[in-house]
Amino acid sequence: MKKSDLITIIENINEALYITALNENMEMDHFTEVNKAACEQLGYSRAEFLTLSPMDIIDPNYLQVLAYGKEKEEFLEGKKVTVESYHVSKYGKQIPVEVSSRLITLSENRQYVLSTVRDITTRKKTEKLLETTLQQFHSLFNYNPDIIFMLDSIGKFSNINTAGEKKIKYSLQELMNMRYEDLVFPEDLEKTIKEFRQVIQGNTTQFEVIVFTKDHQMLNLDITAVPVVIQRKISGVIGIARDITLVKETARNLKENEQRYRSLFDYNIDAILSFDLDGNFQYMNQATELLSGYTTKELIGNSFLPIVVTEEKEKIYDRFSKVKEGKPQQYETIITNKQGERVYLHITAIPIYVDQKITGIHCIAKDITEKKAIEAKIHHMAFHDYLTGLPNQRLFYKDMKEKIKKSQKGNNTFSLLFLDLDRFKFVNDYLGHNLGDLLLQQVSLRLKETVEENGKVYRYGGDEFIILIHESTETASLKLAEKLIKRVSAPYNLEEFEAVVTASIGVSFYPTHGEDVNTLIKKADNAMYHAKRQGKNNYQQYNDNIQTITNNNLKMETLLHRALERDEFLLVYQPQIDIKTNTICGVEALVRWNSKEQGMVSPGEFITIAEETGLIVPIGEWVLKTACLQNKKWQDMGLPPMVISVNISIRQFYHSNFVEKLTTILQESKLEPRYLQLEITESIAMDAEAAVNILRTITHLGVQIAIDDFGKGYSSLNYLKQFPINHLKIDQSFVKDIYSDKGIISTIITLGHNLNLKVIAEGVEKCEQWDLLATSGCDILQGYYISKPLNREDLPAFITTYYYKPSS
Known part of the structure; x- marks a missing residue:
């Protein structure tokens, strides 16, 4: 070459x-x-x-x-x-x-x-790309938060990423000796085997399955599985499993919550409604249809305002606007149902939030029509006399406070007329209580007709009335007093019996005779007593020369001052019976005065004078001490422990050292406080704040409290809720007329029980009264039908031998 x-x-x-x-x-x-x-x-x-x-x-x-x-x-x-x-x-x-x-x-x-x-530029690029791809795969495999696993052709684990180890709690070494079937929930096994076969045959599949972790917890997994193909031959499976346990649980909870919501909405006994932001009905449950009388079809898409009574529309619109601002509201309102009836509702309105945006309003409407009727009845009872229907003493004090406040601002004058019937006690005793009550009703009617729009008539108590005369001159007020005297003294037809009573009236003027209610009442009262001393059946205007106490009262006052020193007071005890057990559960201590000059004096004669003079305080202290000592003595004798009730007057109750004296008496007598009950009258509510503080101190000692003469004219549900009391004592006038007042008595008993109080009825004199009170749910009875008041010596024998089976 x-x-x-x-x-x-x-x-x-x-x-x-x-x-x-x-x-x-x-x-x-x-x-x-x-x-x-x-x-x-x-x-x-x-x-x-x-x-x-x-x-x-x-x-x-x-x-x-x-x-x-x-x-x-x-x-x-x-x-x-x-x-x-x-x-x-x-x-x-x-x-x-x-x-x-x-x-x-x-x-x-x-x-x-x-x-x-x-x-080798091309080869280097290929190698770099391959290296990058491998690194990316390893990153995807190792750092993926989802589980990535690999199985060989028979389902045995060949690899798993770190997230998988953490989720399933098995290490890679442990899984290398396991098949996927070892982890699958039994009920999902058949489905999982079928999916595995699909992948081994070259298909990609996605399915959900439940697996067990090493610590036997269940995981819900959403698996995407693909075949591993090497040189056109399927050698195994690679899968990506997303943990959907929380999603499943959330979905399950959401479904349960939705069902609960639907149950709460659809089956609620209260009306539940949804409104759009324009106030149009969007949804309403069946209770809404029953409440309103309208069908869903009639209301959906329409405004709620047309069914609201006129006087409530402005208030409702204002409340609705506040809810739209994101402020939930609770209030009461009135609608007119399809039948034209007024329905009273308590509304709870809350905004509907969707994605933190208010899209509508939910309302829960509770029908309180019946409750309002009961409240109105109780309110009427609280402010009105049960017999005459006139405003009572409590309403009088309320009106007087407002009247004085208004008069002070406007420099106005008004007058009080204190009226007392002269011969009522005689008529009441001679004709009986039924005709006495009828007489009071007719007198009340005449007073209202005479006063008309010039003032307001109140039954102050018993046969006493107060007339508040609005802005009036002295001449006009005295002229009205004269007219009332004549009107009252005209004959009365009491069930074919003609009766005649007269009236004595005392007159005081604001602000001439006083600028507060108590002063004006006292001076009108003094003027009225002066009218009686002047021969009755007349009126007197207050002046400074009026003698406020008669000679007899002065003499009795003098004797009362000596009575304690002479040890002339004594106590008698009237048993109280627990209806359920038919056993004696307590006694009421009643004071008596055996005067050396006047003999046995009725409490009705000396208690009033004692109240007026303040002697009621030392007398009440003596009664309280004597009752506690006697009850402890009975216990020491072996009698079953029982509660002894003692009446406490207003003056005694509000005396500055009353609680201190009470504490000392309990300590000296060694009587456990739970065996003492103080009976107070509703009139203490005139100074409710002070009364609550005193009562709380007393109950803190362990002493029980009872409201005496309940329903007599000063009742207040509000005060009953505030006062820490244990018993309500129905006034005996209701018991006496239980046949006509059964509804009132049932209401009082129900009220007492709703306040978790026991109810005592006094003045039980007949078997029929016992039976009716028992069937009405009364707890404790007291009266002559059970026993007259007994002296301390006779009571033990009565207690140990008492047994009575009522007719019912």
Whole structure:
């Protein structure tokens, strides 16, 4: 072969070819020949190449190639050595190359290096891409929050990521010895096996399954599984499992909550409604239809305002606007149902939030029509006299406070007329209580008709009435008093019996005779007593010269002052019966006065004077001390422990050292406080705040409290709720007329029980009264039918021998 042919062959070799001479030290010296491919690869001409050495084209970072190691030894032995390096082109571009070199010896024993250089740029890019892809896969595998697992063709675990280990609680080493079936919830196993077979057959599948963790917890997983294909052969399964346990639980809770909501909404006995922001009905339950009388079809899409009564529309609109601002509201209102009836409602209105935005309003409407009727009845009872229907003493004090306040601002005047019937006690005793009550009703009617619009008539108590005359002159007020005297004194037809009573009236004027209610009442009362001393059946205007106490009252007052010193008071005890057990549960201590001058004096005669003079305080203290000592003595005798009730007057109750005296008496008598009950009247509510504080102190001692004469005209549900009391004591006037007042008595008993109070009825004189009270749910009875008040010596025998079986 010709040399020229050899050169032609070298020039046509596709790979770059370099021949490099070596010096005496076996170091590369310079290129002696390069082919065309080498020139094209680096951009040098052949002439330029022949001026260069390999060191000029090799990247400086790769100059150590062939300098050390095994490759150098093999090279020197004449073996081909292949290394990767980077060559730098004429224009500075780095080119990744694979260099295969061999040491050759030519003529004259000269040694050269024959190198072929392959551009591996494409391969390097592929390798880098593969490396990046692998790194991305490893990142996706290891750092994915979802579970990624791999199974072989028979379902055995071959790999799992870190998230999977944490979720399932098994390590990779533990799972390598397990199959997927070992983790699957039994009820899901058949489905899971079917899905696995689908993937092994080359299909991608997605399904939900429940698996067990190592600590036996259940996980809900949403799995996407794909076949692993290597060289067109399915070798296993790779799956991505998303933990949907919380999603499932949330969905389940959401469904349960929705069902609860629907149950609450649809089956609620109260009306539940939804409105849009314009106030139009959007939804209503069946209770709403029953309450309103309208069907859902009639109301949906329409405004609620047309069914609201006129006087409530403005208030309701204002409340609705506040709810739209995100402020829940509770209030009462009135609607008119389809039948035209007024229905009273208690409304709870709350905004509906969707994505933190108010989209409508929910309302719960409770029908309180019946409650309002009961409240109105109780309110009427609290402010009106049960017999005459007139405003009572409590309403009088309320009106007077407002009247005085208004008069002070306007510099107005008004007058009080205190009226007392002169012969009522005689008529009442002679004709009986039924006709006495009828007389009071007719007197009340005449008073109202006479006063008309000029004032207001109140039944103050018993046969006493107060007339509040609005802005009026002195002359006009006295003229009205005279007219009332004449009107009252006209004969009355009481069930075919003609009766005549007269009235005495005392008159006081605001502000001439006083600027507070108590002063005005006292002076009108004094003027009324002066009218009685003047022969009754007349009126008197108060003046400073009026004698407020008669000579008899003065004498009795003097004797009362001496009564305590003379030890003239004594106590008698009236038993109280527990209806359920038919046993004696307590006694009421009643004071009696055995005067050396006047003999046995009725409490009705001396108690009032004692109240007026303040003597009621020391007398009440004596009663309280004597009752406690006696009850302790009975207990020491071996009698069953029982509660002893003692009446406490207003003056005694509000006395500055009352609680201190009570505490001392309990300590000295050694009676346990729970065996003492104080009976107070409803009139203490005139100063409710002070009364509550005193009562709380008393109950803190352990002493029981009873409201005496309940329903007599000063009842207040509000005060009953405030006062810490244990018993309500129905006024005996109701018991006496139980046949006509049974409804009132039932109401009082129900009221007492609703307040967790026991109810006592006093004045039980007949078997029929016992039976009716028992069937009405009364707890305790007291009266002559059981026993008259007994002295201390007779009571023990009565207690130990008492047994009575009522007719019912």
